[in-house]
């Protein structure tokens with residue numbers, strides 16, 4: 001018999017969970033507070049009216065796929081043109097000197113921007129965008145969600161047999177502490193790093209012999225020629241990511257100030273003076289990566305038909321988040337005593 005399941009959050013984990021349930025014929029509704037699916041795998045578009053569109057991957061930089069379920073999804077996404085390998089040269093950069101970064105991994109990216117994987121995963125699902133879940137209640141064995149919509153209205157949606165929570169740990173706590181305290185207290189033990197990301201379009205091409213670098217002993221932990229990724233628009237565009245320590249220390253600085261500071265660091269570490277850039281925009285991720293994930297695939301209470309998935313449970317990577325959602329989807333399927341509808 002078809003059951004109705006609400007999923008809070010359309011990041012990779014929530015979408016992975018939704019796909020498992022929807023493929024078995026359940027009625028799944030995914031509620032997402034932002035304007036697009038994908039969560040921390042976004043693209044900041046500067047101009048979508050050009051081909052290819054012009055944007056920055058200001059969250060996830062690249063991801064890997066090694067487990068069968070994720071490899072299978074990525075093969076499908078690759079066939080659809082939503083994902084491609086990035087063959088950029090990645091180095092370690094210490095005090096201006098680059099050395100090979102020992103890794104034979106295949107680095108994957110969304111095309112023409114990182115957000116494409118989320119869009120691909122969301123295809124065919126009922127995803128309600130700009131719909132923030134502000135309250136969850138259980139009444140007579142069924143869940144009721146209070147929703148805040150983009151136009152300022154509040155709506156209540158009822159009749160869900162189960163709920164899956166797929167949002168960062170810090171956001172789980174206020175939303176679930178009344179309806180399911182064990183989940184809220186598990187999430188309360190997690191701390192996420194802050195990350196400042198800077199999107200930089202220099203006036204002149206930055207003349208370095210690499211496309212991505214793990215920077216040593218610097219406020220910057222990672223720099224990447226975003227425009228070297230497959231399917232991107234022409235030009236020279238760089239993503240700069242500060243370390244967790246630097247980002248925490250400068251958490252409350254104004255974005256303009258952070259942009260300027262990290263651009264100066266970029267000039268120092270690359271030995272290329274960047275002056276009067278065409279654009280420099282800083283974005284602060286308040287909950288970027290969980291520093292102490294629980295270390296379990298997902299959380300699930302069969303008694304309450306309520307689960308949680310996401311990188312804060314498994315590990316701080318896209319593939320971990322996917323596996324968490326995939327596992328929760330399967331646990332929910334078993335508990336819902338599925339009848340295939342096909």
Ligand SMILES: Cc1cc2nc3c(=O)[nH]c(=O)nc-3n(C[C@H](O)[C@H](O)[C@H](O)COP(=O)(O)OP(=O)(O)OC[C@H]3O[C@@H](n4cnc5c(N)ncnc54)[C@H](O)[C@@H]3O)c2cc1C
Pocket residue numbers: 008009010011012013014031032033034037038039040041058059060061062063064131132133134166167168171175195197241285287288289309310311312315316317318319321
């Ligand atoms: C700067 C940065 C760089 C990273 N780099 C990499 C990398 O190079 N490689 C890698 O593998 N991983 C990287 N990661 C980590 C990776 O992005 C995450 O592990 C993964 O995307 C987490 O997915 P998720 O589904 O668990 O959560 P999220 O992607 O955070 O999804 C949660 C979703 O829930 C929504 N939401 C939250 N609250 C509500 C609510 N109340 N109602 C409705 N919707 C809500 C959010 O808007 C979001 O879309 C990076 C992350 C950041 C921030």
